[in-house]
Amino acid sequence: MIRHFVSEEIMASDSFYRRNLINCLSGYKSLNLIGTQSLQGITNLALFSQVFHIGANPPTVGILFRPNTVVRHTLDNILDSGFFTLNNVTSEFYKEAHWTSANWEGSEFEATGIESEHLNGFFAPFVKNSPVKLACSLVETQTLKVNQTILMIGNIDSIYIDEKGLRKDGSLDLNLLDTVTVSGLDEYHVGQKLSRLSYAKPDKAIEEI
């Protein structure tokens, strides 16, 4: 059976119900810990499901920041310093990663026990046990008129990857790297590969590669 929600019904529903529902609709989301540091030297670590690929040339990522939330520390640190790290989350520390979203007073690294790492003099801290770590610098920000969400674009300056998951063609084996994905607000999953598919052409059926 199909359940149909019309616009008025969505808007009239309980806000908790609506947040759960709307956050699930787009499907599985990427999951990354963003590491930053204030100009006063206080490190910050925040869990994000709204990080996405923007382009490969130059290599850029986009991040959405909701207005007026606790994660504003992350945005403020990036705007002040110009730097941040992105770190894939694994099943080994996804619970600690989730815990970073509590309203901590000091650094989330110390509070949750996630170990930080400083690499090659980069200003922002990395997550030591993450298999995919990116050093990024701020490029631009734009505010979305619809709900004052801030879209931040970052340049990928440097990449650290656990070699076991790096294939010869440059792609990553996220199953092997144990990268975690999230649905909705609080449900975590690992991926289970179906297949890789051949380049799509009209005159040729799709094949597993």
Added chain:
Amino acid sequence: MIRHFVSEEIMASDSFYRRNLINCLSGYKSLNLIGTQSLQGITNLALFSQVFHIGANPPTVGILFRPNTVVRHTLDNILDSGFFTLNNVTSEFYKEAHWTSANWEGSEFEATGIESEHLNGFFAPFVKNSPVKLACSLVETQTLKVNQTILMIGNIDSIYIDEKGLRKDGSLDLNLLDTVTVSGLDEYHVGQKLSRLSYAKPDKAIEEI
């Protein structure tokens, strides 16, 4: 062992290698078929991995369109008509969904055999076998300076969900709905749940719920 890529090395690498690598870095991505129709009545279906949650009040989604690619048909149809559909992909038809990205001359529905469906007079076509279908209308577009990517914001006007995956709290069981996720350019996965986690508070350890 950790493989470290510095900026110059990323930019100097083969473009195929770089595209594979950069597209994998953010982790698992959402996967949706976007259905549109031209003012001349030709339907279009295109596979997107750059659809993301923007906000729940009002319920909005964002989509990134790369400049000057074949998927511009989708963008043109949305700009002309103001409407589109989003449809989760399942393991039953992810190969046909991948095939929509070939350079077809006519409608991708007919070309790939994915069955279309018109619901309640909505202008854009849905994917009949999708368990999560959204009727959306255009709100605004912005062009990103960094690489001329176009960010489109859509309002979620109406939602159709297979009831078997809709929980009492509004969240969706994406494992049960068989929703597919993608890594990189061509690798497809289903999700395998680790757990749902309790609301994060500083004075309380995280629990599975």
